[in-house]
Amino acid sequence: MTNLFYNLRLVGKSLQRDRWFTIVMVLSQALSVSIFVTALVSAQRYSNVKGHLRGDVFRIEGDRKSVLSRFYRGTQFESFGEFTANYVSIQTVRALAATGLATGATVSFVSGMAGGPVERPPGRLPVRFVDADQFDLFNIDFRYGGPFTRADERASPPVPAVVLSDVLNQQLYGGADSVGRTMRIAGRDFRVVGVMRQRPGKINLWDFGVAPENVANLLVPFVFADELRPVPVMSWPPMLPDSGWRAIAASPSGITEYWVRLPTRDAQTRFAAALATIAPRMSLRSADEIAFRFSKPPAPYRVFVILTLVVLEVSVINLMRMLLAKATSRAAEIGIHRALGAGRNTIFGRQLVEGVIVSMAGSVLGLVLALPTVAMFDRLIPDSPVALAVTPAIVITVLLVCLLAGLVTGIYPAWRIAAVAPTRYLGKI
Amino acid sequence: MAKIGKVYRTGLIETAAIEDVSLDVARGDFVSLMGPSGSGKTTFLNIAGLLDTFDRGRYLLDGVDVAGLSDDQQSRLRNERIGFIFQSFNLIPDLDVYDNIEVPLRYRRMPATERRDRVEEVLVQMGLTARMRHLPSQLSGGQQQRVAIARALVGRPQLLLADEPTGNLDTIASRQVLDLLETINAERQTTIVMVTHDPALAARARRKLHVLDGRLIDPNAAGEPAALPRAANKPAAS
Numbered sequence: 001m002t003n004l005f006y007n008l009r010l011v012g013k014s015l016q017r018d019r020w021f022t023i024v025m026v027l028s029q030a031l032s033v034s035i036f037v038t039a040l041v042s043a044q045r046y047s048n049v050k051g052h053l054r055g056d057v058f059r060i061e062g063d064r065k066s067v068l069s070r071f072y073r074g075t076q077f078e079s080f081g082e083f084t085a086n087y088v089s090i091q092t093v094r095a096l097a098a099t100g101l102a103t104g105a106t107v108s109f110v111s112g113m114a115g116g117p118v119e120r121p122p123g124r125l126p127v128r129f130v131d132a133d134q135f136d137l138f139n140i141d142f143r144y145g146g147p148f149t150r151a152d153e154r155a156s157p158p159v160p161a162v163v164l165s166d167v168l169n170q171q172l173y174g175g176a177d178s179v180g181r182t183m184r185i186a187g188r189d190f191r192v193v194g195v196m197r198q199r200p201g202k203i204n205l206w207d208f209g210v211a212p213e214n215v216a217n218l219l220v221p222f223v224f225a226d227e228l229r230p231v232p233v234m235s236w237p238p239m240l241p242d243s244g245w246r247a248i249a250a251s252p253s254g255i256t257e258y259w260v261r262l263p264t265r266d267a268q269t270r271f272a273a274a275l276a277t278i279a280p281r282m283s284l285r286s287a288d289e290i291a292f293r294f295s296k297p298p299a300p301y302r303v304f305v306i307l308t309l310v311v312l313e314v315s316v317i318n319l320m321r322m323l324l325a326k327a328t329s330r331a332a333e334i335g336i337h338r339a340l341g342a343g344r345n346t347i348f349g350r351q352l353v354e355g356v357i358v359s360m361a362g363s364v365l366g367l368v369l370a371l372p373t374v375a376m377f378d379r380l381i382p383d384s385p386v387a388l389a390v391t392p393a394i395v396i397t398v399l400l401v402c403l404l405a406g407l408v409t410g411i412y413p414a415w416r417i418a419a420v421a422p423t424r425y426l427g428k429i
Numbered sequence: 430m431a432k433i434g435k436v437y438r439t440g441l442i443e444t445a446a447i448e449d450v451s452l453d454v455a456r457g458d459f460v461s462l463m464g465p466s467g468s469g470k471t472t473f474l475n476i477a478g479l480l481d482t483f484d485r486g487r488y489l490l491d492g493v494d495v496a497g498l499s500d501d502q503q504s505r506l507r508n509e510r511i512g513f514i515f516q517s518f519n520l521i522p523d524l525d526v527y528d529n530i531e532v533p534l535r536y537r538r539m540p541a542t543e544r545r546d547r548v549e550e551v552l553v554q555m556g557l558t559a560r561m562r563h564l565p566s567q568l569s570g571g572q573q574q575r576v577a578i579a580r581a582l583v584g585r586p587q588l589l590l591a592d593e594p595t596g597n598l599d600t601i602a603s604r605q606v607l608d609l610l611e612t613i614n615a616e617r618q619t620t621i622v623m624v625t626h627d628p629a630l631a632a633r634a635r636r637k638l639h640v641l642d643g644r645l646i647d648p649n650a651a652g653e654p655a656a657l658p659r660a661a662n663k664p665a666a667s
Contacts, residue, residue: 006535013523336519339480340580341508341536343501423481 011354018326025322029362030369032315037370037398038377039308041388043297045203056263057137057287060088087255095278101271102260106131107222108206109256111230115185117172126217129225137259138206145179145194148221158223162190166198167216186228201389205291316405323355324413338422348418355410363402433486435472446472447643457618461625461634469643470624471592478590479507508536512581516593518573520565526576527561533584551579571602591623607633
């Protein structure tokens with residue numbers, strides 16, 4: 001231990017003596033790390049979209065080889081074609097609900113409506129119609145207040161309670177506690193009962209399939225769908241609002257996502273059998289499978305991560321060259337240590353530690369620099385649904401990558417300098 | 430040392446730095462080596478100090494054949510039995526006097542209290558106590574060489590190798606350093622091998638050898654290269 005401290009002290013003195021060189025090395029590493037962090041943060045929105053979701057949640061899905069999917073494949077609307085498979089008709093939902101096999105279930109569709117805080121003029125408001133089971137199914141955590149409940153829905157008349165997403169609460173109320181405030185939607189007043197907590201930098205599983213701006217949404221009990229006359233965003237073939245909600249809901253055009261909880265294998269089998277009878281072309285898809293499908297970041301983000309890894313690698317090679325140059329400039333000192341009894345291993349270890357310290361210092365500084373870089377990048381992304389966040393997982397990943405990079409960086413210069421005969425440098429100090 | 434040879438190779442060119450050098454040095458001896466620049470004095474000293482390898486011959490240091498030792502073993506042997514004094518002092522610029530002197534003991538993994546006692550002892554001996562927290566750059570040439578000698582002595586080596594120890598010093602400082610080396614040799618029975626250009630300094634050693642074109646010449650041995658008389662007492666380096 002004493003020797004470790006002694007070696008660290010010598011490394012510290014060495015770094016301090018060539019302080020400008022050290023600063024340049026650390027800064028060079030820090031800049032590449034900050035870019036790497038930005039790329040990772042951008043891509044990580046697509047990781048762990050499942051969050052705390054339990055494994056017994058399923059979605060009813062259509063045929064992924066449907067006409068629309070095939071029609072749009074290979075075009076810029078490919079994802080739209082894919083998403084159409086996520087929806088079932090409201091008629092099917094009602095038939096499935098009537099079986100009573102699921103212990104929990106929720107519809108989920110977003111409709112652009114007119115509304116907002118009662119004290120302000122109405123604006124465009126993305127409203128997500130859901131059942132109260134939504135909060136339990138997705139284990140939703142609340143920043144303020146709590147969810148509306150089944151009792152609220154079943155009351156006569158139903159309790160006009162709504163829940164805000166974190167992003168919408170930020171937009172409308174600056175992130176303050178808005179529980180108890182009144183929102184007016186299509187002329188009807190609702191009381192805010194809760195604000196959901198957004199996981200930092202993560203997209204929610206239930207938010208995939210809507211336009212990014214709709215992530216800032218208001219959750220309204222589905223029982224109010226008839227009264228508010230929403231037009232589902234996904235309506236195919238399209239129907240005009242004039243048709244009326246009842247007409248839309250009664251037709252195959254009224255479509256929605258439909259999530260169910262099936263806790264036992266038996267329940268899953270029986271539900272699948274009922275589904276095969278009611279809607280033979282539909283199938284059950286587990287939340288795990290869905291999350292896996294979305295866990296891969298889109299290609300531009302993947303390319304971004306790869307490019308920043310290349311930048312990091314170039315930086316590591318550059319750092320390696322600088323460490324070697326630095327060590328060579330101090331070779332006389334190393335020769336003296338060798339003459340006084342330091343073995344090759346001691347010199348190697350000390351040089352390696354120096355490389356790791358420089359690399360890790362650059363990494364920590366890079367993480368700090370990444371905060372403004374990420375914020376700036378966030379503003380530059382036009383379709384960013386949730387604010388990018390440097391999460392603990394990112395910090396740990398970056399530090400591990402940089403520790404590895406530091407070891408790789410330090411090994412070559414350390415090996416080179418330790419291998420040189422001390423006589424080559426003695427007398428040059 | 431017996432028939433030691435060292436060749437430097439640069440591409441296809443081979444230069445023999447020393448050839449067939451045989452030398453027995455007894456414990457407590459004081460040997461001076463003289464010779465023109467490039468004659469092989471420093472190469473000889475580096476081989477003797479295990480800082481450099483040799484291509485031919487055999488070198489026994491206090492009975493240990495150094496050719497078969499690993500780098501770590503050689504480092505340990507160097508640390509425990511050999512002290513170096515260089516012409517350019519070779520102090521570590523970032524470390525103060527105390528820390529410079531302590532370096533060999535650090536590599537010996539000596540306990541802190543023993544380390545401190547040893548360093549304080551040589552500081553007193555060299556009259557450097559008042560300067561113990563000075564950096565080398567804050568010392569005169571003579572003081573720096575005294576620090577270098579203190580560092581060489583702190584490990585209580587059996588063999589002291591001095592490469593032009595007075596080369597960068599004025600006359601007074603040179604004399605002081607030589608006085609010091611003589612005292613160390615006399616009081617501690619430390620074997621000293623000193624390379625010098627100065628005939629006056631060389632004359633103060635008990636044995637005076639010459640190096641010419643990589644060969645040792647003993648003026649007392651009728652001009653025969655590498656034919657040096659064995660000392661009667663126990664060899665420290667042979």
